[in-house]
Amino acid sequence: MKIIIAPDSFKDSLSAEGVAQAIAAGLAQVWPDAQLVQCPMADGGEGTVDSVLAACNGELRRQRVRGPLGGTVEARWGWLADSHTAIIEMAEASGLQLVPPGQRDACSSSTYGTGELIRAALDLGAQRIILAIGGSATNDGGAGAMQALGVQLFDAEENALAPGGLALSGLAQINLEQLDPRLTQVRFEIAADVNNPLCGPHGASAIFGPQKGANPQQVQQLDAALGHFADHCANVLPKDVRDEPGSGAAGGLGFAAKAFLGAQFRAGVAVVAELVGLDEAVRGADLVITGEGRFDAQTLRGKTPFGVARIAQQHKVPVIVIAGTLGDGYEQMYAHGVDAAFALPSGPMSLEQACSEAPRLLSERAADIARVWRTACRH
Numbered sequence: 001m002k003i004i005i006a007p008d009s010f011k012d013s014l015s016a017e018g019v020a021q022a023i024a025a026g027l028a029q030v031w032p033d034a035q036l037v038q039c040p041m042a043d044g045g046e047g048t049v050d051s052v053l054a055a056c057n058g059e060l061r062r063q064r065v066r067g068p069l070g071g072t073v074e075a076r077w078g079w080l081a082d083s084h085t086a087i088i089e090m091a092e093a094s095g096l097q098l099v100p101p102g103q104r105d106a107c108s109s110s111t112y113g114t115g116e117l118i119r120a121a122l123d124l125g126a127q128r129i130i131l132a133i134g135g136s137a138t139n140d141g142g143a144g145a146m147q148a149l150g151v152q153l154f155d156a157e158e159n160a161l162a163p164g165g166l167a168l169s170g171l172a173q174i175n176l177e178q179l180d181p182r183l184t185q186v187r188f189e190i191a192a193d194v195n196n197p198l199c200g201p202h203g204a205s206a207i208f209g210p211q212k213g214a215n216p217q218q219v220q221q222l223d224a225a226l227g228h229f230a231d232h233c234a235n236v237l238p239k240d241v242r243d244e245p246g247s248g249a250a251g252g253l254g255f256a257a258k259a260f261l262g263a264q265f266r267a268g269v270a271v272v273a274e275l276v277g278l279d280e281a282v283r284g285a286d287l288v289i290t291g292e293g294r295f296d297a298q299t300l301r302g303k304t305p306f307g308v309a310r311i312a313q314q315h316k317v318p319v320i321v322i323a324g325t326l327g328d329g330y331e332q333m334y335a336h337g338v339d340a341a342f343a344l345p346s347g348p349m350s351l352e353q354a355c356s357e358a359p360r361l362l363s364e365r366a367a368d369i370a371r372v373w374r375t376a377c378r379h
Contacts, residue, residue: 026366044268045134115148142256297329
C-alpha cells in the first residue's frame with residue numbers, strides 16, 4: 001500500500017509539513033506496513049517556502065528588508081543550491097500579516113522589500129527566481145520592488161516618487177538606466193492563483209484594495225494611479241501587459257514582474273508540485289490524501305487540493321480530502337478528481353479549540369479513513 005500525503009498548511013494552526021506528519025501518524029496506526037510518502041504542498045501563498053524546502057532539502061535564508069509600511073522586517077526565503085533557484089514569498093517582506101488591521105494602508109504600502117529579496121537572490125547567483133505572491137499588503141503595481149532593483153520613478157519636478165500606489169498618480173518619468181543588469185540572466189516565474197488584470201472593475205484595486213485598507217474613493221484613486229503607471233511603462237517597455245491574466249495579482253506586483261522581468265505566470269500549486277516531484281510520487285500510488293483549512297468552491301480557483309487532484313486524476317489514483325471545515329460548494333470538487341472529503345472536528349467545538357487540537361484531530365480522521373478503506377478492500 002503506497003499512500004501520498006500532500007496537504008497544504010492549515011492557516012493559524014499547522015504548517016503543511018505538520019499536517020502531513022499528523023496524517024501519516026494516523027494512517028500508520030492502521031497500516032503500519034504502508035509506504036507513506038509525505039509531500040507538503042502550497043499554492044503560491046503562505047507556506048510555499050517551507051513546503052519546497054521540506055521536500056527538496058533546501059536552505060532557509062533570512063534577510064532584513066523594508067516592510068510594507070517602511071519599517072524593517074526579517075524576511076525568510078528559500079535557496080536550492082543545486083539548481084541555483086530562489087523561492088521568494090513576497091508576503092514575507094510585503095505581506096498583510098505584517099500590518100495590524102488598524103494600520104493597513106493600500107495607498108502607501110510598498111513592495112520595496114520584495115525587491116530587496118530579489119536582489120539578495122541575485123547576489124547569491126540565482127538563475128531562477130520563483131515569486132510566490134499571495135497575501136500581499138500592497139497596491140503599488142510592483143513599483144516599489146522595481147525601485148529596489150534600480151528602476152527610477154520621478155514626478156514632474158524630477159523628485160523621486162514617494163512609496164505606495166497613490167504616489168504613482170504623480171509619475172512623470174521612468175528611468176531604466178540603473179536597472180540591475182543581472183536580471184536579464186534570470187528566469188522569473190510567478191506562482192499564484194489570481195488571474196485578475198491590473199485595472200478596472202476586476203483589477204487589483206477594486207477586488208483586493210478594500211481588504212488592504214482602501215475605502216471606495218481610494219479604490220478609484222488607486223485604480224487610476226495604476227493605469228497611469230501602466231501608461232508610462234508602455235512608453236519605455238516593449239509590451240503592455242496590464243490586461244493579461246495575473247497582472248493584478250499582489251496589488252499589481254504580477255504586472256511589474258511580467259513587464260520589467262519577463263516573468264512567466266503559472267499556477268502556484270503547479271510550480272510547487274513540480275519542485276517537490278509530486279507527479280512522480282503519485283505514479284503507482286494506491287491513494288492520495290490532501291487537505292487545506294477550508295475546502296469549498298474557492299478551491300476550484302487553483303488551490304492545493306485542486307492541483308493535487310488533477311495530478312492524481314491523470315494517474316487514476318483516488319483522492320481523499322481532510323479539511324478544517326467543509327464550506328459551500330465543496331461538492332463541486334467531486335467532478336475534478338476528489339473522491340471524498342471529511343471535516344476535521346469530531347463534534348461541536350470552537351475554531352480556537354480545533355486549531356489547538358489539529359494534530360490529534362488530523363491523526364484521528366486519517367485513522368478513520370484507513371479503517372473504512374481497509375474494510376472496503378475486504379469485500
